[in-house]
Amino acid sequence: MFHRESGVFKTTYGADMALYPLPIAKWTIIALGVIFVGIVPFTVHEYYLSILNLIFIAIVGALGLNILVGYTGQISIGHGAFMSVGAYTAANLAVKLDLPFWLTLPAGGLMAALIGVVVGMPSLRIKGLYLAIATLAGQLIIEWTINRVPAISGGAQASIEVGRPSLLGFSFDTQGRLYFFLLFFAVLAIVATLNLVRSRIGRAFVAVRDQDIAAEIIGINIYRYKLLAFAISSFYAGVCGVLYTYYFGIANYEQFQLIVSIDYLAMIIIGGLGSVLGSILGAVFVTLLPIVIRILMENVGSLFFTAAEMANVISGLRLGVFGGLIIFFLIVEPEGLNRLWRNIRSYFRVWPFSY
């Protein structure tokens, strides 16, 4: 309803190329800023803050995967493993060398980027399903390696405990404090991605996705850009893994198994491939869905089942409903939540004077 171009005239190319070229953008950002910085962290219960924190982390990972899959058109089923690379890199550096988060975080990202490029090498020769299987192999190899090499995984349980991140003596040790920590990185990731995809590099990614032969003919080295997409995407995944580690206070390979890779693919497919807003919506959706289903099950289910039966019923039904809802959403709008949002927006664009 607020998205209206009518009466907005741009006089410079800069204004026309702004991230959100309508004047309402300023107010949208201020409103979101007030809500997420000024209101939410001080009024919402700690439990819900912890859920929001999970969403922030998921946003970082989903954005990264969408750069690779949505924008560059290369598939990866290895992103869970890239997260674990970041997580274990950061955990080792934090524990063994006692480094602060502002060093372990980029270090985890860079290590994941390095591994990501290696796993992405097959993309130079193969596409589609074949690439999916190649990255799946990458996922399994990384999982196995971390699990079996004590120097990385820190012993029998393959898990390393880390302390809460702290900055200048201020420790982010509660959910309320972690909220600000994670919100910062989620916003940073969103802005960085928005800029990336509208710039020279982002356009080249889309060119590789849409027409790789034509991309080459206009001077884009497609091999370099495919690997670059893997590097950037894995960097996000690595950072996401580090954030998980600080959030849970532990790096554990079980948090980053194949199912996590699939979850993140689900996020960007449900949210919308090749869309920043879609990555965010998908991250929110996939993170919230199991939680909402569980709460519903607990409330509604208690009418039909005894407490003892509940545990079984919930765990089974949750997976079923989760899968069913994903299928439902994909049938209703195959292009994802982002498209749904745009349809609503364009309906209200000329409302109430359609036609």
Added chain:
Amino acid sequence: MAATSARRIAAQQGDSQLVVEGVSKRFGGVVAVQDVSLEVPRGAIVSIIGPNGAGKTSLLNMISGFYKPDNGRVVLEGTDITQKKPSDIAALGIARTFQNIALFSGLTVLDNLMLGRHVRMKSGVIGSVIYWGMAQKEDIAHREACEEIIEFLKLQDLRKQPTAALAYGLRKRVELGRALALEPRVLLLDEPMGGMNQDEKEDMARYILDVNQERGVTVVLIEHDMGVVMDISDRVVVLDRGRRISAGTPDEVQRDPVVIQAYLGTGKGGERT
């Protein structure tokens, strides 16, 4: 045309910008191109004609680096580009369009043109992520160059349209625009008028002449419409079954009995097939 005759003189003086020396290409047992040479004078419009399967597109593919010739070499302004990658050849100033339009269908007309300027831009990953500052300044500067092309090709009202939604003739025009955005020194056009109606063909012929005369871009053209070819070309090269069977000015080629027999047929009124 006065300008044409001036270029013809330059052509006769042997100032060749692009030289193809005896290239051959085999695919298994099929000889696509055999020992073909081509000299493209600076500022000329050179047309390559020939029946289907004569090896015209294969020849372009060797110039733009998609195929590596089995023999022979390709030289641009004294630099041997035979073994270079297509993206490096583009950076040296050879742009091209495709027989089957190859636009980036998910992007707008403007973004397609901006992509055409990829090799002229420098922003790296860090600059792009930060954006405000260097990358933005660069984007705006290059946007101006793209707007100039949009104006030249009269695409103003389409700049924010996704190219997938455009009509066929317009997509051909956008593809020409994307090639021009590269600021090419040599422009390779593979059937720019294929599938167009007469009006669209005339528009496209006018654009090609303007590109050549106003922007000083050398043009190598594959085209089946003999009327257009004979009108706008300075030189015509005729291929048949992978071999060069004739070359010269349009008049010379039209009179060449070998051409008439192999390409235009032996019947009367053979100027058009």
